Amino acid sequence: MQTIETEVLVIGGxxxxxxxxxxxxxxxxxxxxxxxxxxxxxxxGRYHGLLHSGGRYAVKDPQAARECAAENGVLRRIAADCIxxxxxxxxxxxxxxxxxxxxxxxxxxxxxxxxxxxEVGAALVREPALNPDIRRAFLVADAxxxxxKLAWACARSAVEHGARVLTYHRVTxxxxxxxxxxxxxxxDVRTGVTLTVRAxxxxxxxxxxxxxxxxxAGCRPVDVVPGKGIMIAMNHRIVNTVLNRCTMPSDGxxxxxxxxxxxxxxxxxxxxxxxxxxxxxxxxDHMLDEGEKLVxxxxxxxxxxxxxxxxxxxxxxxxxxxxxxxxxxxxxxxDHRQRDGLDGFVTITGGKATTFRLMAEETMDLVARxxxxxxxxxxxxxxxxxxxxxxxxxxxxxxRLAQRERHLLDDQLVCECELVSRRDLTEALDRRPTANIDxxxxxxxxxxxxxxxxxxxxxxxxxxxxxxxxxxxxxxRALLDFLQxxxxxxxxxxxxxxxxxxRLDDWLYQGLLDVEHLPAxxxxx
Amino acid sequence: MEDPxxxxxxxxxxxxxxxxxxxxxxxxxxxxxxxxxxxQAERFRQPGASADHSVDYxxxxxxxxxxxxxxxxxxxxxxxxxxxxxxxxxxPLRDRxxxxxxxTGPMGSPVAPVVNxxxxxxxxxxxxxxxxxxxxxxxxxPYAPRxxxxxxxxxxxxxxxxxxxxxxxxxxGCSTNWFEPDLxxxxxxxxxxxxxxxxxxxxxxxxxxxxxxxxxxPARRTLRHLAHDLAAGGGDEPVVASSSSCGLMLKREGRxxxxxxxxxxxxxxxxxxxxxxxxxxxHDQGALDTDFRRLPLRVLYHAPCQQRGHAxxxxxxxxxxLVPGMEVVESAGGCCGIAGTYGLKKEKYGxxxxxxxxxxxxVRTGNPDVVACDGETCRWQITAASDHxxxxxxALLFWAYGLEL
Numbered sequence: 001m002q003t004i005e006t007e008v009l010v011i012g013g014x015x016x017x018x019x020x021x022x023x024x025x026x027x028x029x030x031x032x033x034x035x036x037x038x039x040x041x042x043x044x045g046r047y048h049g050l051l052h053s054g055g056r057y058a059v060k061d062p063q064a065a066r067e068c069a070a071e072n073g074v075l076r077r078i079a080a081d082c083i084x085x086x087x088x089x090x091x092x093x094x095x096x097x098x099x100x101x102x103x104x105x106x107x108x109x110x111x112x113x114x115x116x117x118x119e120v121g122a123a124l125v126r127e128p129a130l131n132p133d134i135r136r137a138f139l140v141a142d143a144x145x146x147x148x149k150l151a152w153a154c155a156r157s158a159v160e161h162g163a164r165v166l167t168y169h170r171v172t173x174x175x176x177x178x179x180x181x182x183x184x185x186x187x188d189v190r191t192g193v194t195l196t197v198r199a200x201x202x203x204x205x206x207x208x209x210x211x212x213x214x215x216x217a218g219c220r221p222v223d224v225v226p227g228k229g230i231m232i233a234m235n236h237r238i239v240n241t242v243l244n245r246c247t248m249p250s251d252g253x254x255x256x257x258x259x260x261x262x263x264x265x266x267x268x269x270x271x272x273x274x275x276x277x278x279x280x281x282x283x284x285d286h287m288l289d290e291g292e293k294l295v296x297x298x299x300x301x302x303x304x305x306x307x308x309x310x311x312x313x314x315x316x317x318x319x320x321x322x323x324x325x326x327x328x329x330x331x332x333x334x335d336h337r338q339r340d341g342l343d344g345f346v347t348i349t350g351g352k353a354t355t356f357r358l359m360a361e362e363t364m365d366l367v368a369r370x371x372x373x374x375x376x377x378x379x380x381x382x383x384x385x386x387x388x389x390x391x392x393x394x395x396x397x398x399x400r401l402a403q404r405e406r407h408l409l410d411d412q413l414v415c416e417c418e419l420v421s422r423r424d425l426t427e428a429l430d431r432r433p434t435a436n437i438d439x440x441x442x443x444x445x446x447x448x449x450x451x452x453x454x455x456x457x458x459x460x461x462x463x464x465x466x467x468x469x470x471x472x473x474x475x476x477r478a479l480l481d482f483l484q485x486x487x488x489x490x491x492x493x494x495x496x497x498x499x500x501x502x503r504l505d506d507w508l509y510q511g512l513l514d515v516e517h518l519p520a521x522x523x524x525x
Numbered sequence: 526m527e528d529p530x531x532x533x534x535x536x537x538x539x540x541x542x543x544x545x546x547x548x549x550x551x552x553x554x555x556x557x558x559x560x561x562x563x564x565q566a567e568r569f570r571q572p573g574a575s576a577d578h579s580v581d582y583x584x585x586x587x588x589x590x591x592x593x594x595x596x597x598x599x600x601x602x603x604x605x606x607x608x609x610x611x612x613x614x615x616x617p618l619r620d621r622x623x624x625x626x627x628x629t630g631p632m633g634s635p636v637a638p639v640v641n642x643x644x645x646x647x648x649x650x651x652x653x654x655x656x657x658x659x660x661x662x663x664x665x666x667p668y669a670p671r672x673x674x675x676x677x678x679x680x681x682x683x684x685x686x687x688x689x690x691x692x693x694x695x696x697x698g699c700s701t702n703w704f705e706p707d708l709x710x711x712x713x714x715x716x717x718x719x720x721x722x723x724x725x726x727x728x729x730x731x732x733x734x735x736x737x738x739x740x741x742x743p744a745r746r747t748l749r750h751l752a753h754d755l756a757a758g759g760g761d762e763p764v765v766a767s768s769s770s771c772g773l774m775l776k777r778e779g780r781x782x783x784x785x786x787x788x789x790x791x792x793x794x795x796x797x798x799x800x801x802x803x804x805x806x807x808h809d810q811g812a813l814d815t816d817f818r819r820l821p822l823r824v825l826y827h828a829p830c831q832q833r834g835h836a837x838x839x840x841x842x843x844x845x846x847l848v849p850g851m852e853v854v855e856s857a858g859g860c861c862g863i864a865g866t867y868g869l870k871k872e873k874y875g876x877x878x879x880x881x882x883x884x885x886x887x888v889r890t891g892n893p894d895v896v897a898c899d900g901e902t903c904r905w906q907i908t909a910a911s912d913h914x915x916x917x918x919x920a921l922l923f924w925a926y927g928l929e930l
Binding site for chain 1: 531532536554555560561566567568569570574595
């Protein structure tokens with residue numbers, strides 16, 4: 001069995017984990033990150049994509065609001081390439097209390113959240129699809145953030161500074177050395193090969209799964225309640241500004257324009273297992289009804305896909321006995337030496353994507369004291385931009401179209417909806433060999449548009465096979481797995497245009513290609 | 526409420542029917558196709574930040590919207606994208622001049638002999654191509670010595686027309702006024718032959734060339750002005766148009782492409798008829814004089830793309846078949862390529878000729894006595910490319926009635 005030694009071991013490849021790994025590497029620590037699936041495949045990749053201004057928590061959760069406001073400014077400096085500067089509006093709809101706007105303004109002032117009340121008419125000029133019956137409107141610095149891009153940029157930066165990032169490595173055992181955690185045993189789920197990672201300090205950055213990992217480490221229970229939130233991506237950008245209801249945070253009160261879609265969210269209900277997140281018809285209906293309040297006609301727009309994420313919420317007693325929405329959205333850092341007498345082990349959980357960097361900084365401040373006491377290794381992540389990001393150079397929704405226009409004559413389009421070309425596909429595969437089209441999807445957004453893989457999946461699989469990256473049976477398996485994955489997010493929203501699309505896709509794959517009878521390799525683990 | 530044209534992109538299921546029907550995408554890789562430009566690229570567009578330029582190669586024929594089985598307003602989305610692009614990067618002088626026949630007409634007409642000699646002069650056309658990008662071979666018609674409006678002002682109501690009878694407003698369009706006044710006289714004569722009183726108010730351009738060149742603001746002003754002029758001094762009598770593309774502006778495109786929500790424009794659109802549509806309606810009511818003389822001509826009828834945009838069938842074909850001795854064949858579809866001012870441009874002339882080639886070939890091999898077509902720029906293109914004369918269908922009816930100018 002192979003063993004590697006490191007100073008800092010990070011478990012979990014979500015925003016927090018890659019943030020900790022980058023922070024650790026920048027401080028000069030030997031760093032290894034292990035993730036059981038792909039980067040940002042858990043909660044980070046399953047949220048609506050909002051970079052909070054802090055406005056959402058200004059009244060209810062001042063600490064979270066303060067942190068969001070500060071980190072919003074930091075991320076705009078270091079991660080501009082992952083952020084689209086959409087701006088955000090908080091609006092008072094006819095269903096909301098007009099007076100709440102005053103509390104909102106006061107809350108923003110008290111927590112350092114930048115806000116400006118604007119005329120309703122000005123809000124409607126800015127967003128013509130907005131409900132014309134709104135009574136107040138407040139402009140804030142909300143933005144949309146591509147969490148995958150962010151996670152990959154952090155990981156790349158960490159690797160550039162010496163870290164190792166091991167995806168598809170699942171932790172099977174936490175190694176103990178008396179009263180200390182000494183590392184973990186992992187298994188590469190693709191090959192079955194086990195790998196031991198020995199570390200001075202192990203960081204549990206598994207978010208909603210933190211309780212599960214803490215149990216493996218054998219410490220007192222870490223009480224993380226996964227809070228399920230569902231989100232629906234609508235087929236195009238119905239608005240270009242983040243829209244929030246100016247009221248206490250509630251279900252379905254936000255629409256985020258991100259990349260080519262508008263995401264409406266979200267719900268909040270406690271669940272026991274973050275790997276089992278079902279979406280019900282009632283939840284979908286509820287989201288659409290709430291979306292209708294912000295944008296009349298919302299229900300008539302085409303729903304592309306629905307998914308659910310599990311928030312890591314720390315501090316509830318047991319699932320079911322209190323509403324998870326009332327738990328603070330600020331994060332929690334546990335030093336298990338103080339808490340459980342268990343050395344070399346810390347847990348960082350709670351929080352949100354917007355504050356991932358701050359969480360990483362606080363975590364590494366603690367880890368640095370544990371791993372190299374007496375030395376000063378300051379955090380550098382607040383000022384050093386991520387690879388490919390320049391302060392002020394925000395992502396623009398038209399950038400892919402502009403790029404495509406430059407290559408109309410010399411490159412083939414593979415994914416028409418998200419404008420992914422053959423060259424994009426080949427380059428992504430050169431960077432990261434994979435037999436999993438879902439990995440390619442997260443890197444390129446292949447298959448994420450209106451047809452949900454209907455026309456690009458067979459093309460991409462064919463190209464992979466043609467380039468001899470996949471043999472026939474593996475290619476067929478990859479095709480089937482990807483279609484199955486896409487289908488999961490379609491089933492609960494099959495009505496109208498998307499139903500029509502699903503029928504056409506079904507004719508292609510079942511009728512024309514008879515995919516269910518292809519000679520396919522055994523399913524991936 | 527979201528704009529319905531943009532919202533229609535949601536209906537696209539990528540069936541690609543529009544791409545297979547697009548005449549431009551079939552002949553040039555410079556235009557990636559209506560699905561790409563429409564429902565696909567639109568998802569990447571936001572106000573004030575055009576990222577694409579290939580949409581300028583859309584000819585605006587509108588076939589994509591006609592064939593879409595799901596109701597995506599493809600051509601409308603593309604026209605708007607082009608307008609947004611032009612508003613950001615600016616339109617060349619050539620496009621701004623070509624787009625304003627209502628301005629150039631009054632300037633060119635009085636000096637018609639000079640302008641016509643220049644435009645018919647090979648070396649001069651080469652200079653024009655180099656200087657402003659107007660292709661040297663592009664079909665540019667000569668100015669008429671006397672405008673249609675000048676004739677109409679002095680025209681006395683024809684015999685047999687009762688002042689209290691059926692009455693229409695004639696929307697003749699710029700080409701009839703400045704280039705083909707005889708067509709206008711024939712339209713008036715055919716209508717009067719059927720007892721219809723024809724009013725010809727002073728009128729300008731409909732704004733279509735502005736619209737198709739992406740100049741939406743002046744297009745809106747121009748169309749509003751036209752609607753105002755046509756309504757002047759009248760009630761709610763039908764408006765009859767002899768240019769199928771200009772008539773479509775009043776009927777539909779002003780609202781759907783330019784986004785004009787004016788109630789009076791909508792009302793006028795509802796009472797606007799293509800001339801052949803109007804005449805066939807008369808026939809359906811038993812009110813069309815079918816006392817045609819025998820006219821033994823072999824006619825190839827070509828319905829322009831914009832004519833098909835009316836969704837009214839092919840009334841010209843039905844009318845021509847009423848004429849004894851006339852042998853009428855419908856063209857095998859396809860676009861002639863000119864698309865208004867598109868095929869006049871240096872960089873698009875070759876595309877336009879390639880688009881129209883199957884039609885030109887049909888004309889050459891079929892060798893009809895005459896080509897009948899409802900669109901003026903299409904007629905000029907067909908004649909220039911196939912060396913066969915082409916006329917408006919009403920001209921054939923005019924001759925079949927034995928009328929004379």
